[in-house]
Amino acid sequence: MINERNPGHLLLTTLSQNWWMVCARGLLAILLGLAILLRPGLSLNLLVATFGVYAVLDGAWAIASALRVSRISFAMWPVLFEAAVSLGVGWLALGWSLVPRDAVRAIAVWGLLTGVLELVAAARLPRQSAGPWLLLTGGAFSLFLAVLILVLPYAGEPSVARAVGVYALGFGALLVAAAGSLRKVLRTP
Numbered sequence: 001m002i003n004e005r006n007p008g009h010l011l012l013t014t015l016s017q018n019w020w021m022v023c024a025r026g027l028l029a030i031l032l033g034l035a036i037l038l039r040p041g042l043s044l045n046l047l048v049a050t051f052g053v054y055a056v057l058d059g060a061w062a063i064a065s066a067l068r069v070s071r072i073s074f075a076m077w078p079v080l081f082e083a084a085v086s087l088g089v090g091w092l093a094l095g096w097s098l099v100p101r102d103a104v105r106a107i108a109v110w111g112l113l114t115g116v117l118e119l120v121a122a123a124r125l126p127r128q129s130a131g132p133w134l135l136l137t138g139g140a141f142s143l144f145l146a147v148l149i150l151v152l153p154y155a156g157e158p159s160v161a162r163a164v165g166v167y168a169l170g171f172g173a174l175l176v177a178a179a180g181s182l183r184k185v186l187r188t189p
Contacts, residue, residue, distance in 0.1 A: 012125050012132075012185060019182040021065035026175025028058055033168030042161045048093050048103040051164060055090025055110065059083045078121035085113045104149060104160055111146030111167075115139045134178035141171050 015022060032054040036042060062083035089110040096103045118139030125132035145167040
């Protein structure tokens with residue numbers, strides 16, 4: 001049974017009622033991954049611009065979903081902060097595409113910040129389903145991307161593109177799976 005007075009349970013309830021919005025974010029990430037991985041030889045400039053478009057769209061969708069589900073309380077603050085980071089880094093990547101190596105570092109910072117915020121959001125959820133664990137794994141995956149880019153700052157363009165593409169596919173799949181799990185929570189008596 002979901003306790004509506006507990007902020008974690010309220011967050012779980014609102015995410016469960018809007019599971020399709022989580023799924024849409026996952027599908028957007030999968031599209032990013034496919035767009036990157038299906039273009040061998042993708043230049044760093046185009047990678048940064050593609051990521052910038054993704055981050056802006058993801059941030060805007062996250063804000064829309066957080067505002068949609070936060071009518072009663074401010075339970076969705078980690079999602080709102082993550083959305084703000086995505087929008088900021090997305091616009092930075094789009095405006096900074098002339099200096100792609102620095103923009104790749106911005107992608108790493110994005111991974112660090114969003115990963116931490118995803119971990120915070122997942123930690124606030126009760127462990128009633130696989131959803132919180134999948135969201136926690138998504139946060140860890142974002143942190144892994146950031147560390148990988150920061151540890152290998154001079155990796156070649158194809159390796160950076162593959163890392164971002166694989167991340168986007170994995171992260172998207174985790175969000176879609178989390179959405180399915182959240183949908184089941186709504187049906188559980």
